[in-house]
Amino acid sequence: MTRAFKVLTFQAATLATAGLMLTTVAAVTRAAPAPPAAAVSIDNFTFKNPVVTVKPGTTVTWTNGDDIPHTVVSTDGVFKSKVLDTADRFSFTFAKAGQFGYFCSLHPHMTGTVIVKA
Numbered sequence: 512m513t514r515a516f517k518v519l520t521f522q523a524a525t526l527a528t529a530g531l532m533l534t535t536v537a538a539v540t541r542a543a544p545a546p547p548a549a550a551v552s553i554d555n556f557t558f559k560n561p562v563v564t565v566k567p568g569t570t571v572t573w574t575n576g577d578d579i580p581h582t583v584v585s586t587d588g589v590f591k592s593k594v595l596d597t598a599d600r601f602s603f604t605f606a607k608a609g610q611f612g613y614f615c616s617l618h619p620h621m622t623g624t625v626i627v628k629a
């Protein structure tokens with residue numbers, strides 16, 4: 512009786528360990544590489560890096576570092592941010608290749624371009 516119980520306990524422990532290992536393997540397999548990202552900061556009425564070149568699928572995030580509101584508006588109507596106050600962010604994921612000009616609708620002299628190519 513006691514011996515059978517011990518064997519059962521051992522088997523349960525072995526199964527638990529195997530289960531843990533499987534879980535670990537699954538977690539490692541599921542960890543996809545971080546999606547590509549790029550950042551553009553807005554400072555002193557300029558897009559600091561006005562031309563960024565990225566691969567398709569990249570998410571570009573603009574951050575307003577000014578104490579003045581700005582927007583990020585696509586020239587071709589592909590994307591449009593709300594008014595960004597200080598430290599606000601706007602992100603857009605560029606799925607397709609192409610050249611995407613944009614500007615700040617409050618200060619149209621502020622312009623930039625995202626170039627998406629594989």
Ligand SMILES: [Cu+2]
Nearest residue numbers: 581615617618
């Ligand atoms: Cu602006």
